[in-house]
């Protein structure tokens with residue numbers, strides 16, 4: 482039995498693994514493990530992207546917060562998210578069309594075969610897959626009700642999803658935008674860039690979720706655009722029984738920020 486270890490700035494996380502199920506190198510290095518306690522685990526370029534154990538704490542908050550903050554989302558784009566977890570959650574809503582844009586076909590294929598958290602989402606007839614850089618896609622795409630960014634850390638292929646130009650394009654192409662915004666504790670440099678860029682939207686807010694297998698467990702998200710939290714209970718009716726983590730209480734509570742984080746956020750307003 483071995484340990485998989487990911488190091489951050491001066492600390493790290495060790496996860497006991499039973500075996501490596503698959504490894505492939507293309508646009509990115511993709512590894513799939515079977516862990517001792519957390520089910521299957523996806524690692525991209527040495528960084529934990531998900532485990533079966535806690536991925537709903539991330540994907541449900543990334544998706545249902547923006548989806549339920551829109552009056553009637555029909556057309557959605559997911560940028561990144563080649564594992565299919567965010568896609569699976571979007572399809573729980575009454576959507577007409579969902580475009581998944583990922584730069585790495587390998588991630589999609591390996592995740593379908595060896596991870597399986599998509600639960601058939603890639604075969605849904607409402608889904609279209611586009612293999613492209615997310616920023617290039619935004620330049621020429623139609624308008625969406627909601628755009629969701631499910632990226633890796635901004636090193637390597639996904640750094641184009643973290644710049645001001647990407648945010649400017651996104652602001653033109655949707656009513657509501659939502660992105661994962663890294664660890665506000667130990668990846669402050671990335672978090673701050675995303676806060677700064679969010680200013681291109683008329684309004685934006687930060688929320689958090691606890692994702693134990695991500696750096697220091699406290700994970701942040703930014704929602705921007707024309708969102709409101711009216712009638713969450715009524716809108717939640719369509720999701721009832723289908724979520725493992727999300728509910729309207731946790732939605733509202735996720736926006737309650739501790740003093741240190743408020744300061745960080747206000748420093749950017």
Ligand code: AG3
Pocket residue numbers: 487528529530531562563564566567631632633634661694695696
């Ligand atoms: N992407 C955001 C998590 C990145 C974790 N970073 C790290 N371990 N250094 C998640 C993609 C899952 N769909």
